[in-house]
Amino acid sequence: MQGLKANFHLVWLLVLLAGCAGTESPTTSPxxxxxxxxxxxxxxxxxxxxxxxxxxxxxxxxxxxxxxxxxxxxxxxxxxxxxxxxxxxxxxxxxxxxxxxxxxxxxxxxxxxxxxxxxxxxxxxxxxxxxxxxxxxxxxxxxxxxxxxxxxxxxxxxxxxxxxxxxxxxxxxxxxxxxxxxxxxxxxxxxxxxxxxxxxxxxxxxxxxxxxxxxxxxxxxxxxxxxxxxxxxxxxxxxxxxxxxxxxxxxxxxxxxxxxxxxxxYLALVAVGPYERIDAVSPGGIPLRHYAFAESRADFEQAVAVTGEAIDWMSQLFGPYPFEEFGYVAAAVPGASLETQTMVLLSSTITGQRTAVHEMAHMWFGNWVSLDSWQEMWRNEGFATYVTMMWENRGDPEGLDLEVAGALAATAENDPQYPLGNPPPQYLFGYNTYFKGAAMVHALRREVGDDAFFTGLRAYFQRYGGRTASDADFQAVMEEAAAVPLDDFFAEWLD
Ligand SMILES: [Zn+2]
Structure with a gap:
């Protein structure tokens, strides 16, 4: 989700595979x-x-x-x-x-x-x-x-x-x-x-x-x-x-x-209105379809212009796009957008491409692999925020460092400090959840290195796609990929 206060993106998660964890099986084989x-x-x-x-x-x-x-x-x-x-x-x-x-x-x-x-x-x-x-x-x-x-x-x-x-x-x-x-x-x-x-x-x-x-x-x-x-x-x-x-x-x-x-x-969506349908295909072949209002179609098309390129880029980084089709539907949501699975609810009051990319990232982070407990919201919003920063700074690692550092420096001014791993209810979608969460993801990437970071993320989606994972599950996957213990790192950021 992305809301007003911190220009949050509501990312609505997509669930990919008709994955199945038998009711009795679980941890090891998805x-x-x-x-x-x-x-x-x-x-x-x-x-x-x-x-x-x-x-x-x-x-x-x-x-x-x-x-x-x-x-x-x-x-x-x-x-x-x-x-x-x-x-x-x-x-x-x-x-x-x-x-x-x-x-x-x-x-x-x-x-x-x-x-x-x-x-x-x-x-x-x-x-x-x-x-x-x-x-x-x-x-x-x-x-x-x-x-x-x-x-x-x-x-x-x-x-x-x-x-x-x-x-x-x-x-x-x-x-x-x-x-x-x-x-x-x-x-x-x-x-x-x-x-x-x-x-x-x-x-x-x-x-x-x-x-x-x-x-x-x-x-x-x-x-x-x-x-x-x-x-x-x-x-x-x-x-x-x-x-x-x-x-x-x-x-x-x-x-x-x-x-x-x-x-x-929570990711189920119905939207009703005088929509115009816009069809496209990503360069990599993912079917795209959007629904716009005639009166705001130009702004809408500008906001979703990078969809094909961005969804192929994410598929390369995190593993194949997990669902049948993807697109955005315009809605008069007051200052929020939501990552409704396969069909993102895109607020007609938020302009620019940042929100669109944020919600797309939720198709992996939150939708395909969902939170096991709502208190782990940092893993949804921190990743969606970080992936958006990566997209905007692709090819510019120093720019990414600067943006993350700036966001982290701003957290103290925007919210009271709370444990990232257990936010008070009114701060579940607080600034820190998004930006301190993104800073934690960036710090984890620096801690384990790019190879282990992306190998770990792809393993995470392969293992937990179609269902939920806890913070402990996520930590274990990253430890496997990095071959180092991360207890201290996670405790320091989440507690
Ligand atoms: Zn979001």
């Missing part, structure tokens, strides 16, 4: 599955890896014992513990929505295919806030449900054994509830944003997916996505992945999008 939605089917998408499972279990055990049949109403992130559930692994979300920018009202059905991850699973919870809920079905049969503390709690018709696949469908309608996130003070409310009766878009990082669809709302449970969105005729719907088909009727149009790489729920 077993990526490569394939399209059709042939992947319900192969497990990345979820908890073993080092996290213990943490998740310990957090779950702190929740009331009554929650145990549901797997614990937490995915175990110590930083935002209210999110997620460990009792199941979401495989695919299908969001059927009817949206109209002129009417702040949603009619929707979210269908989730999931696999039970514990035995005797008799209840699940989804993160979901607001809306009137209609029928809730499990495997086609209506079931009872309740709501409490931001959770939609669904009773299963009979207990499921670990490994059992099931499908939940939730019908809902109404105006989205607008609440400010404790972590994103510069945005009034997360979830669906209606602008001037003309456009709609979504901003959901870090804890806002639950304001527009029911989800296991944590990066530790990534899934594939499909969007079937009905809008008034004449408008265009943009979402993650690929546009599969469009059906035009007399008064409405239906746009179907599919994303067949694992994605964290």
């Amino acid at each position: 077993t990526p599955i490569v394939g399209r939605i059709g042939d992947v089917g319900l192969a497990p998408t990345p979820t908890l890896h073993s080092s996290d499972t213990a943490v998740a279990r310990s957090a779950a055990s702190e929740v009331s014992e009554n929650d145990r049949p549901g797997g614990g109403r937490s995915l175990g992130d110590p930083y935002i513990p209210e999110l997620g559930n460990t009792g199941y692994d979401a495989q695919q979300y299908t969001l059927k929505l009817a949206l109209d920018p002129a009417v702040t009202h949603v009619t929707g059905t979210t269908t989730i295919q999931a696999i039970a991850t514990i035995d005797a699973l008799s209840q699940i919870s989804l993160d979901f806030i607001g809306f009137e809920i209609g029928l809730v079905k499990v495997n086609g049969s209506a079931v009872s449900f309740s709501r409490a503390n931001g959770k939609l709690i669904i009773n299963l018709p009979q207990p499921l054994a670990a490994g059992t696949t099931f499908e939940v469908a939730i019908e809902y309608a109404g105006a989205p509830l607008r609440e400010q996130s404790a972590y994103v003070g510069f945005i009034e409310a997360l979830g669906l944003q209606y602008v001037d009766g003309k456009t709609i878009f979504v901003v959901a990082e870090p804890d806002g997916a639950r304001y527009w669809f029911p989800a296991n709302d944590h990066p530790r449970d990534k899934a594939l996505f499909r969007f079937e969105v009905t809008v008034p005729a004449g408008l265009t719907v943009v979402a993650n992945g690929r546009l599969i088909t469009t059906q035009n009727n007399d008064t409405t149009s239906i746009f179907i999008w599919g994303h067949d790489r694992p994605m964290a729920p």
